[in-house]
Amino acid sequence: MKRIYLHPLPIRIWHWVNVLGFIILILTGANIRGIVSIFSLEWAVKIHSWLGFILLANYCIWLFYYILTLKIKIYIPPLHHPVDFAKKAITQAKFYGYGIFVGDDNPHHPSPEHKFNPMQQVSYLMIMALLIPVQIITGLFLWDPKLFSFIVNPVGVQIFDAIHVFLWIFFSAFMIVHFYLATLGHTTWAHIIAMFKGYEEEEEHGHGH
């Protein structure tokens, strides 16, 4: 067994804060929309607003960490080799869609420099560079439309609400799938434990490249 230090401490903290934040935000979001009633509306809004700002700070931690350490490149697909990247992505998809069932090895073997498989790379880039910022910004707009009226007014606050709600729906589904995929390590809890400890365990023979 080989131990790879895949998740540095700041990233682990960021990740688990995010997990907690997302779950509560999704629930209070549902509460605000009136489809569950865990809290009173007033408290649901308060919690939602507080957590929104916490996750904004959290996102900044993530951003600064990855930019300052230049590790941000792990999120960026090798667009200079598009064909190669596409082939790898298909291989990865084949693994999840077929190989995994018949006992194939995961084609991707993570290392600190190549943390994500091509599918992860594309989806995490989308999420981190686009969806979360959009969710944070639209959240801010809804938090105080008047403060951002210079942009909210001409566009219309309902448009931002629609975007925010769509992403809430997306993240709700994402959280489920994300959790499920996290159980697909060499053992069910391997990836999850790694996310706490920082070290990913890998069988010695598992080198694809």
Next chain:
Amino acid sequence: MKTVSFNRHYVSGGVSLLSENIAKLYGKAVLMSKNPESFLACILYSIYAINLRSFWQPLTMEKFNRGAFMDNIKKLTAFLFIAFLLFPASYETVHSEISDQAKICLTCHANRGLTKTLENKEILSLFIDKDLFSQSVHKNIDCNGCHTGYMAAHVAKKKTIKSKKEYAQKASQVCSTCHPDDQLNKIPLHATLMKQGTCVECHGSHYIKSMEEWKKGLTETQYCFTCHEKAITKRLENGEILSLRVNRSAFKNSIHGNLPCSSCHPEFSKTSHPIRSFKSKNAYTAQATKACSTCHPDDQLKKSPIHGSLMAKASCVECHGSHTVRGIKVAKATADETEYCLSCHRGSLSMTMANGERLSVYVDGASLKNSAHGSLLCTACHTEFSKSQHPMRRFESIRAYKLERAKLCSKCHPDAYTQYEQSIHYTLFKAGNKNAPHCTDCHGSAHSVARTKTDKTLGLTSCNKCHAEWNSSYEASIHYSARLRGVKDAPVCSSCHNAHDIQSTKMSTQIKEGCFKCHKDMVKVHNQWLKNPPITLPTFVELHFEAVSCAACHSPGAQRVISLNMFDCKTGKPLTEEKVAQYLGTDTAGLMGKIDKNSNDVIDASELWGLFSDLISKGVWVTFSGEMDVSSSAEAHQLGAKTEATRNCETCHHPDSEYFKAVAVVMSTGDGDTTALPAESSSLQSVYSILPARKFYAIGGTNINLFDLLFYLALIGGLAVPIGHIAARIIFSPIRSLRKMGKGGKKK
């Protein structure tokens, strides 16, 4: 009377003298019932007559000699004393020497309150002044003599009288019974008058005096007044009624008070009274004023340029009046300007507009002095005029004059006027709305302008002239109760709505500024609880202030309504009903029918979208800007105490909030009012409304229902992936075990 003559025969000396005197006095009393002295005699005689038998017997000479005389003197004195006591009571009965029948009638008709309502609702007084009647030449005539047939009708109670006029005519016909027409027609003056009026109009009815009194010793003026003091009129050819009545005392006090009537009315005299006919009052005035120049030649009057120019436009009587002409003694050199102007304008002057309206140019000197303008000279406002200049101006109508005049106010009150020009009142005024107020409509006539600085009452009373319908709801408010308690600066209308730049409160948040004038720091106050953590920002309160009216929370028990106000995004102004109708190719009446495609009298979500997309396709960037307000203006005025206000977030922010049940699509009508078309409350929660009402967002109220459905679908989808995947893994697990065993678990 036999006894009398018998008595006379036997009584002699002092006694006979006494009885003769009594008889004489009695006769006189019959003739002059008014004389108290003879009246007393009448009583005495009565006593004498009643006691005659016992009276003359003792008074025979033998009895006289027997010394019984003194007893009788005592008796007489006692009678005299009783008569003296009875005198005041009996005086009345004997005094009015009128017929017995009249006495009977007068038992009722001497009552001042006796009236009859005629068929045309006129009230005819049936009162007869007994004293005056008893002086009349007709006093001895029975009532029935003139009121023939009335007595019988009176009893049957079936006499109907159409009008006073008709009654006078009928009553006058009776006169000819004694005064035949041919006799009356002999008098030339009378003959002409008889054709015009009824007898009673000139002569009166119950108090007719003898002809001697009627004419003799009368001056010409008095003679004319015998008729013209009465309310006589003349019907002119155009149907106008010209009053021929002249107020005697006003005439006497006028500068012409000493002139005989014929000085100005040369055609008339005590013997001549031609009947004339005039087309109209104006024609009569033109004719009548010709007489003025007899004494006041034109060249003399035109010496004053002011008067000269006025003469060209108006007839003498229009400014000076006719029988009430007053002397105008203006010491031009010494009179101050205001006095100079008032020398004419304190009279009943008026000017005629081109459309025939007449505007009084009378100024009450006293109220001018007491007004806020009391210390100003006339020319301060009326700049075109001075002691040497009096231009003649002509205006189309009183309205046109008012428009022109309003500019006068702006000279000294430019700020107020500029504000006014922005008001809804001015917009309506300019559009020709006759009820729209201008400066003087609220402040009172320019010459009696109230001082408003210290007294705010004007800000209530003047508004109530037109807006009285809101007064009762204002009186139900905490504002009014504060005013009743005498709280200084307790608000009246103008406190919130402003005095001059009054705006329509519809489709605007302007009225809030009115609240904030007194309720300072409201953002801060609300921010104490109305905030969104983690940072407390005033914008969060301002956001609510933009979309929710003060009254929506502070008018207890009011019904709330969500107004989707239609605005044009390009101009930022409200869309008017007319414009919307025009874009949709219909008129304002057919607007709802055009929008409400399924004709259920309520706009649903898809119809809202239809209206939106129709207007967008016509190039109108419409938006339906949401606002929560109370449902009626009355509710907006009955504001309650602070403790009664709504403060719970969920009251509004809940998908089932009562406050979001009434929804209306609102358009401006252009004159400051709005038209509200009812809409379904569910339309706010439909995807159709996202774009039309893209600027209206209220947690709960505008939740788009479809998104919740999508959320459930996403959850199901999200769970389906792992479930499916796990299922596949279970299905494939035998293959996996096989490969592990066969190939050592290694591929490639």
